[in-house]
Amino acid sequence: MRVGLQALGIGDGARPEIIKAVAAAAETHGFARLWCGEHVVLVDAPDSRYPYSADGRIAVPADADWLDPLLALSYAAAVTSSIGLATGVLLLPEHNPVVVAKQAATLDVLSAGRFTLGLGAGWSAEEFAALEVPFAGRGRRAEEYLAAMRVLWAEDPASFAGEFTAFEAIRVNPKPVRGGRLPVVVGGNSDVALRRAARHADGWYGFYVAAADVPSHVAVLADECARTGRSLDGFTIAVALTDGTPGQLPGLAAAGVSEIVVVGTPPPAPEAAAGWVEDLARTWIVPDE
Template structure:
């Protein structure tokens, strides 16, 4: 099973010297992919419930540094040559799809085809309000934006007409390197997110999923794939756990997981990053399967 590392972009992981140290060490130690998430806005006392923790609160302090994930991964791409890169996740309905399509394709080109775009619909009403984007309908907006970006990546000139965005005979370049099709991973643990992964994406990223819940979530994804005549093994199935240990990797693989994503905060001192990554690799990457 592939093992990814979700450690960049927040707090100490937002410092360039730490990103460089972690990224190069992760590549050397055999991690398959570097993940980086997004929030444009955090507030001190949100009314919105965070869906990935039992208490409904995000663990990241509102005043923490949180880098733009595309820029952070662009920096990581420049200091590495083999390790893959992914947003985990970019909150797509908060952005203009034409701009994201260009940014994502640019990062794919600059990384020599190592980038995958993980997207989610978002959960913070306060964040949407600050950006002037309606919170209601964000799922439909996400689905439509994905369709619009697929059009931009594969057609030139490109035209699209939808509920939330439209353009006529425009050229947006560069194109992604893999035949005009950039891999997209749908994030989120709900049935709606799994349906989006099966119908519109190339994979699923489940975040903070309990080990015991993984088989059930993957089964829903498989059912959604079967409903549209698609095989589950066509998709990347990436999961970050709330619990579990290396000895559970065979169990995860049997459930259909193809990538285990280790979520961890890097050390503040860049000269300690290599040892920190090496210890994670000894635990997760080189553990007996």
């Protein structure tokens, strides 16, 4: 079971000295990946319901520092050499897909092929309104944008024509390191999101999932893969649990989970942040026998 860490980009985790300390310690102590999420916009009193908490409210204060995940992970890439990097998740419908394709491939090149692009459709209507992107149809937009980006990563020149984006004979370089293909995971815990992951992605990232719900989510993934002629073999299933304990890892592995993502807020002093990561590693990472 791989163990990832989502601790960068927000609050104290947005400070460069903390990013450096956490990233270096995570690499040293065996974490598989550093995950970093995104919100371009937060508002003080949203009407939109946050889907990952019981009360429908996001715990991050609206005035907290929240770094752009691609830039934050670029900094983390520069202070590490082997740990994986992943957005958990980037809200794709809010962005120009041509720009994201270039940014993601750039990060993949700068990190020597360590980057995984985690994508989501988004939940905040207020955020979409501020960015002047329609909230309705965001799932279809995300799927089309991903298809367009895969064309850009694989072809040169590249052409695409869709409902939301189109381009003709353009060159967008660099290409991703791994043969013009960047690993993509899709986030979201609804059946719609799970089916989107199974149809269009290389994996699924379940954020704040109850451990008891993991098998049913995996069953939805398996059912959709079977319906579309895919196999779950090689399909990444990463989850951040609401109620996770290390003792649950064998059962989660048996259910098909390939990576547990530990979510936390590092302490404000770099030396304390490094020690905090070490303590998490002792708790969650089982040494190879």
